[in-house]
Amino acid sequence: MAVEKQQIGSVWTRPRRGREQPALTREQIVAEAVGLLDSEGMEALTMRQLGARLNAGATSLYRHVANRDELIELVVDEVYGEIRVPEIADPADWRTATETCAESMRAMILRHPWMASTLGQVGLSYLGPNVMRLNDGLVGLFEAGGFPAAEAGDAISAVMSYVVGMGISEAAWLALLARTGQTEQELIDQLRPAAEEAAKDYPRFQQDDWDMNPTERRDRKFRYGLDRVLDGLNARRG
Structure with a gap:
């Protein structure tokens, strides 16, 4: 049968x-x-x-x-479809263009914080026309940047996995902010005493940037990780 x-x-x-x-x-x-x-x-x-x-x-x-x-x-x-992938003619422009795309993807996730609870359970998202165009543009960017065709996909996956992972964490934080009705600085100021108390017995876990603008802090953390990922990938370019 x-x-x-x-x-x-x-x-x-x-x-x-x-x-x-x-x-x-x-x-x-x-x-x-x-x-x-x-x-x-x-x-x-x-x-x-x-x-x-x-x-x-x-x-x-x-x-x-x-x-x-x-x-x-x-x-x-x-x-x-909101994510921008620049086209390049000079392989030397690969890093700047990739940074632009990564920042564009992060900005998209932060504009739509609900993505934090969605990306891991969205089904066959890779078949959508905008995702297909994004992936095609990224392959073109990485191949123009000097990556072997057989390696471009894995290199793209490394960058996108970092951006999505960081973006989801940020989006979850922003969603919490929205639920509290507070500004980011207000919530941080409220949490600071409890966080400092919890860390007092763990000197290696002390946070020294409490007074930094919270948006600038998140930008710095994102950019640090992105730079390290791109440092590693840059060595793989032909």
């Missing part, structure tokens, strides 16, 4: 439905979903809530996306 193969549940693995409600498009749904996520977070994203924001019933949304998981795939691909 033949066993019917189960279809992979992803918006990128099924044909887009031909009949679309004229008053509502997939693009409108995705744009509104991004707005909802930015303002209220991942917990607020339901088909019912999104339909209310669009003045449409949940049934109307299902004409365009099969379920919430497909919607998340679409919004993730949408915000990946």
Whole structure:
């Protein structure tokens, strides 16, 4: 008896439905979903809530996306379209261009803090058109920068893994800030006594940058790690 193969549940693995409600498009749904996520977070994203924001019933949304998981795939691909990958003609420009792309990706994650809880469970995100364009641009950048074709993918993965890891940590922190309603400096000032008390018996864990601007502190930490990753990769260029 033949066993019917189960279809992979992803918006990128099924044909887009031909009949679309004229008053509502997939693009409108995705744009509104991004707005909802930015303002209220991942917990607020339901088909019912999104339909209310669009003045449409949940049934109307299902004409365009099969379920919430497909919607998340679409919004993730949408915000990946914000990332800039410069093109270069001179291999010597590789590092500056890669820094620009890394900063662009970090900025995207921080604009959309809900990404912190999403990137690890987003399904087949790599099949989305914006992610495909991003990856194609990165391969072109790294090959133009002198990386062997067989090594470019691993080099790109090293940079992107660092950016995503740091970005997720920052986004989680910013999401906490949003929930408290405090500024970053206010929350740090509030936490400082408890943190100093907890570290008093651990001199190697003393923090000496409490008075530094918190945004500048996060920028410095991100840039330090990125520079070390790029230092290592730079030695691999042809």
